Amino acid sequence: MNIPPPIGLLAELTHRCPLQCPYCSNPIELDRKSGELDTRTWKRVLSEAAALGILQVHLSGGEPTARADLAEIIAHCRLENIYTNLITSGVLLSEKGLRALYDAGLDHVQLSFQDVEVAKADRIGGYKGGHEKKLALAAEVVAIGLLLTVNAVIHRQNIGSTEAFVELAVKLGAKRIEIAHTQYYGWALANRKALMPTHQQALDAVQLLESLRRRYDGIIVIDAVVPDYYARFPKACVGGWGRRVINVSPSGKVLPCHAAETIPGLFFDNVKDKSLEAIWLHSPAFNAYRGTDWMPEPCQSCERKEIDWGGCRCQAMALTGRAENTDPACSLSAFNSQMRAIAGESAMTADSEFRYRRFDG
Amino acid sequence: MTAISDTDVPRIPRGVRLSQDRVRDRWVLLAPERILELDEIAQAILVLCDGVRDVHGISEELAKTYRAETAEIMTDVKEMLGDLAAKHFVVL
Numbered sequence: 001m002n003i004p005p006p007i008g009l010l011a012e013l014t015h016r017c018p019l020q021c022p023y024c025s026n027p028i029e030l031d032r033k034s035g036e037l038d039t040r041t042w043k044r045v046l047s048e049a050a051a052l053g054i055l056q057v058h059l060s061g062g063e064p065t066a067r068a069d070l071a072e073i074i075a076h077c078r079l080e081n082i083y084t085n086l087i088t089s090g091v092l093l094s095e096k097g098l099r100a101l102y103d104a105g106l107d108h109v110q111l112s113f114q115d116v117e118v119a120k121a122d123r124i125g126g127y128k129g130g131h132e133k134k135l136a137l138a139a140e141v142v143a144i145g146l147l148l149t150v151n152a153v154i155h156r157q158n159i160g161s162t163e164a165f166v167e168l169a170v171k172l173g174a175k176r177i178e179i180a181h182t183q184y185y186g187w188a189l190a191n192r193k194a195l196m197p198t199h200q201q202a203l204d205a206v207q208l209l210e211s212l213r214r215r216y217d218g219i220i221v222i223d224a225v226v227p228d229y230y231a232r233f234p235k236a237c238v239g240g241w242g243r244r245v246i247n248v249s250p251s252g253k254v255l256p257c258h259a260a261e262t263i264p265g266l267f268f269d270n271v272k273d274k275s276l277e278a279i280w281l282h283s284p285a286f287n288a289y290r291g292t293d294w295m296p297e298p299c300q301s302c303e304r305k306e307i308d309w310g311g312c313r314c315q316a317m318a319l320t321g322r323a324e325n326t327d328p329a330c331s332l333s334a335f336n337s338q339m340r341a342i343a344g345e346s347a348m349t350a351d352s353e354f355r356y357r358r359f360d361g
Numbered sequence: 362m363t364a365i366s367d368t369d370v371p372r373i374p375r376g377v378r379l380s381q382d383r384v385r386d387r388w389v390l391l392a393p394e395r396i397l398e399l400d401e402i403a404q405a406i407l408v409l410c411d412g413v414r415d416v417h418g419i420s421e422e423l424a425k426t427y428r429a430e431t432a433e434i435m436t437d438v439k440e441m442l443g444d445l446a447a448k449h450f451v452v453l
Contacts, residue, residue, distance in 0.1 A: 005384055007396060053384035055396055083378060083391040108376050108393045147376030147449070149393050175449040176393055218363055218447045223394065 003242075003281055003290070005053030010060055010247040010258065011042070013070070015359075017063040019089045020126030021114065022354035023153050023188040023195055025258055026062065030359055031250040039069040041271065043076045045248060048276040050080035054246070060087040062250065065097065071104040078105030085110060087151070090137040091130050098137070102144050109141045110149040110178070116164040124158065126356045135172070142173035149176040154205065155195035157352060162205050166212050170220050179209060180225035185259040185314055187357045194354055196346035202227040229343035233304060234311025234327035241313060242290035246280060254279045256286055259314040263323045289313050289324070296324060298332045363446035365416055365439040369453040372412035377450050379407050392450050406438055410451055416442065 015030040037045075046057065057077055064070055065088055077084045085108045086101065093101075113134060115121035121131035141148045150169035154162060162179060169177040181202070182188050182195050197205070206226070213222050228235055238245050238257045247255040252271040260266065266285040269278075280286060288294065292305050299310045310316075311327020319328045319342070320335045328335035365371075373379055378391045379399075388404040390397040399407065405426070409419040420435035427434070445451045 051384075053382075055380070055382060055389065055391060081380060083380070085393065107378065107391070110393070145375055147374065147393055178394075221448055 006049075006244055006246050006280060007053065007055055008245040009046075009049045009054045009057045010245060011046075011057055011064075011073075012060050012062065012247065012249050012258070013042070013064045013067050013073070014250050015062040016066040017061055017089065017357075018066075018091055018127055019063070019130060020356035020358055021112075021124065021153070021187070022126075022191040022356055023155060023182045024357040025183060025186050025188065026357065027186050027259070027261055028190065029261075030062075032359070035251040036067075037248075037250065037252045037271070039072055041252065042069075042073055045252075045271050045276060046073070046076055046082065047080055049246070050082050052277050052280060054082060056083040056085060058085045058087055063089050063092060065092045071100040074101055074104040074106050083107050088112070089125070089130070089134070091127060091133045093137055095140050098140055098144060102146060106146065108147045108149065110151050111138055111141065112151045112153070113165065113168065114153075115158045116161045116168050120158065120161075124354075126354070138172040138174070147176075148172065148174040149178060150174045151178045151180065153180050153182055154197075155182045156197045156201065156347060157195065159197050159201050159205055162208055163212065166216065166220065166222065170216065174220060176221040176223065178223045178225065179205075181205075181227035183225065184229070185262070185318070187355070189318060190355050192342075193346045193349045194352050196229065196343055197227065198347040199230050199344065201347075202230045228312075228315075228327075228329040229339060231329050232331045234308050234315075234329040236308045237312035237315075237327070240290075240309035241288070242280075242286040243309070246276065254283065256289070257312075257314065260285065262314050263317050294324060296326070298330075299326050302332065362443045363453075365443045365446065365453070367417040367435070368415050369442075370412060370415045371410040371419075371442050371446070371451045371453055373407065373410055374449070374452045379404070390445075390450060392448070395448075395450075397450070402437070403441060406441055407451075410442075 014036055074084050084106050087110045090111045114124035118131045122128050152165040184192050209224050241256050247258050253268045255268055268285050269283045295310050299305050311329055313323045316325040316327050317323040319339055326333040328339040380389055380391050382389045388399045409422055420431050420438050424431040424434045
């Protein structure tokens with residue numbers, strides 16, 4: 001098989017995070033600080049990534065600014081000519097800290113917001129004072145001259161704020177906003193009943209975003225992540241397994257996507273043992289669902305098989321018990337009606353209590 | 362699409378980078394969550410977006426290189442920059 005080089009690297013620098021968002025995509029089993037890769041290893045991995053063809057690195061976590069060596073890591077990316085995107089909650093970063101990242105060559109900041117009002121936002125994030133800190137950081141990011149994206153994960157408990165999120169982003173001077181429906185993996189899957197919107201809410205949000213895009217054309221770019229429990233076709237998860245991106249976990253495990261560890265039977269290589277190139281080309285985990293040969297029906301004969309690549313393996317695993325099944329988010333999947341039923345039932349539950357993301361959660 | 366005039370002075374802002382992709386032997390524009398593959402013309406235009414030259418100046422320069430009419434080139438330049446400016450990939 002001809003394996004094209006990857007384009008992006010999701011570098012999960014740490015699982016430590018002061019926020020406790022119940023929709024966090026991190027695994028339930030979080031890596032501890034003692035197991036995190038050291039600075040030298042990350043620099044080697046990033047040099048290997050650049051040589052392999054990676055153009056953009058997403059510095060994520062957990063909260064990446066919890067690492068004291070973040071500026072050094074960014075400077076190394078700059079040296080390797082890699083574009084750096086900082087995905088942050090913003091609550092740990094001082095003005096001085098931000099300046100250090102700017103001086104190191106940081107390209108872009110993606111700042112999360114949980115809601116638009118203090119009390120609601122801080123409840124969802126499980127961190128008192130968080131919202132105010134985020135507002136302050138957003139202002140500093142724009143003042144220093146960095147491009148800002150606002151990231152808003154939406155779910156049943158804040159979907160009514162969709163328009164207000166866009167207004168907030170414009171007011172803060174962001175040039176881009178991501179309105180991302182919760183993706184149900186990791187902690188979000190554990191909190192599905194408290195987070196799932198109704199079908200009507202999901203439809204309304206899609207329509208609203210269309211009109212907001214027209215209203216704010218040329219002012220702010222609005223990107224959306226669709227609510228796949230209500231979709232007709234599945235998302236092309238990570239742009240297709242082993243096609244475009246690599247995920248490195250805090251402890252150095254190399255994953256085709258951030259939830260891949262939920263698939264039993266896959267073995268993940270570690271950057272401590274092998275080069276990134278060797279892993280990308282030869283790791284059985286990357287080759288397990290690469291391309292289209294592995295696909296069963298209805299994917300195998302589907303004209304969309306190189307558009308959505310069968311959807312998401314982890315979602316197929318979670319909802320059908322077999323990772324190689326068609327993503328149940330696809331209307332052609334035998335499990336689609338079951339998925340719709342789960343969505344409907346979850347959305348109708350009165351339970352709005354969260355199981356917060358914690359190390360001992 | 363942003364309207365572009367002859368005297369606008371385009372530049373690539375911090376957070377967007379014109380970059381050589383050596384592994385794939387091409388030029389790209391790197392932006393938040395976006396990678397734009399550039400053809401030869403697009404790259405030639407963006408290299409001249411230095412925050413000093415105006416749209417007319419850029420078009421003149423390209424007209425010399427490609428031995429074409431400035432007015433004709435300028436139509437293409439404005440169209441491309443208008444598209445990129447609407448996405449904040451270039452600023453005026």
